[in-house]
Amino acid sequence: MTLLTVDNLTKSYVGHGRHVTALDGVSFTLAEGQTLGLAGASGSGKSTLARVLLRLLATDAGQVHFAGEDWLTLSGSRLRQRRRGMQMxxxxxxxxxxxxxxxxxxxxxxxxIHDIVARAERPREIAGLLDRVGLPTSYAGRSIRELSGGQRQRVAIARAIATRPSLIVLDEAVSALDASVRRRILELLVELQQERGIAYLFVSHDLAVLQVVSHRIAIMHEGRIVETGATNAVIGNPQSSAAKALIAAVPRLVTGTPTEPDPSHP
Ligand SMILES: Nc1ncnc2c1ncn2[C@@H]1O[C@H](COP(=O)(O)OP(=O)(O)OP(=O)(O)O)[C@@H](O)[C@H]1O
Ligand SMILES: [Mg+2]
Structure with a gap:
């Protein structure tokens, strides 16, 4: 089932005598429980797209259907209610x-805010969330500044899954982490997806990260999606010069003949 349909999104930034077309007719779909990896060079429009989808930024034109609703026209209490379905x-x-x-x-x-469980149940729910993302339940009393970068991202993930969303938009969510922490966070995200059927729109400039988590990959270039396909097809046999450039930038990427899909991550 299709969870998200993005149709011809257009967004320009205007100001200081400049006019930047950040999104130039972006369209794609994302199925329930699947991950679409979105890659592209710096400035290609990835974060703009993420912010438009999360309704943090208004679009100039285009449509989004999310969970069967005309997402960009939702407003007021209905939007507040539905936001629980799409986290970041x-x-x-x-x-x-x-x-x-x-x-x-x-x-x-x-x-x-989303009235997920009764007030009396919340401490136990919080302990369960911490436990699920691999943090000791005693961390509930710690302040955010006492956490490492990896621990913070675990809390961010716990916060995102708290509302039981059907989609999480991740924008460079593991980019600031060192390699071993990054790998464990990616494993956690894949496990959560398998457990809960959450779909991810996973934005990263790093195709090696996207290779681990994505069922499909879309490549953005100057506000447009210039290539989409199954992860192994795009990485193993890129068609666009934008995809080729991204692949060349990641020496540790395993390319070549598309391999068998990982059975644990169909
Ligand atoms: N608030 C803003 N005002 C003006 N221009 C902006 C603004 N935000 C982004 N832009 C411009 O829009 C284009 C797309 O930016 P965006 O942040 O979406 O790219 P990105 O793909 O996320 O890049 P990165 O990989 O560096 O995060 C860029 O040319 C950028 O300079
Ligand atoms: Mg960005």
């Missing part, structure tokens, strides 16, 4: 929070 994890989503906020309060917010 950014590069440092918690850096935007009050650094003195506790982990517990960061996780309590979505549970309260």
């Amino acid at each position: 994890v950014f590069q440092d989503v918690l850096g935007a929070f009050n650094p003195r906020a506790t982990v517990g309060s960061v996780l309590d917010d979505p549970l309260r």
Whole structure:
């Protein structure tokens, strides 16, 4: 089943005598429970697309259908209600929070705002979320600034899954982490997807990261999607010069003949 349909999105930034077309007719679909990896050079429009989908930024034109609804025209209480279905994890989503906020309060917010469980149940729900992302439950009392980068991203993931979303938009969510931490976070994300059937739109400039998590890959270049296909097909046999350039930039990427799909990650 198709979860997300993006149709001809267009977005320009205008100001200071400049006019930048960040999205120039972007269209794609994402199936339930699947991951679409979105790659592209710096400035190709990936974050703009993520922000438009999350309704953090208005588009100039185009349509989005999410979970059967005309997503960009939702407003008011209906939008507030439906937001629980689409969550986000950014590069440092918690850096935007009050650094003195506790982990517990960061996780309590979505549970309260979206009325996920009764008030009396929330501490237990928070402990369950922490446990699920591999953090000790005692971390509920810690402040955000006491966490490492990897631990913060675990809290960001716990916060994203708290509302039981059907889609999480991740924008360079593991880019700031060192290789071993990054690998464990990617494993956690894949496990959560298999457990809960969450779809991911996974934005990264790093195709090696996308190769691990994506069922399909889309390549962005100057505001357009110039190539899409199954992960192994795009990485093993890129067609566009934009895809070729991204592949050349990642020496550790395993390319060549498309291999058998990983059976644990169909
Ligand atoms: N708030 C803004 N005002 C003006 N121009 C912007 C703004 N945000 C982004 N842009 C421009 O829009 C284009 C797309 O930017 P965007 O941040 O979406 O790219 P990106 O693919 O996420 O890049 P990166 O990989 O560096 O994160 C760029 O040319 C950028 O300079
Ligand atoms: Mg970006």
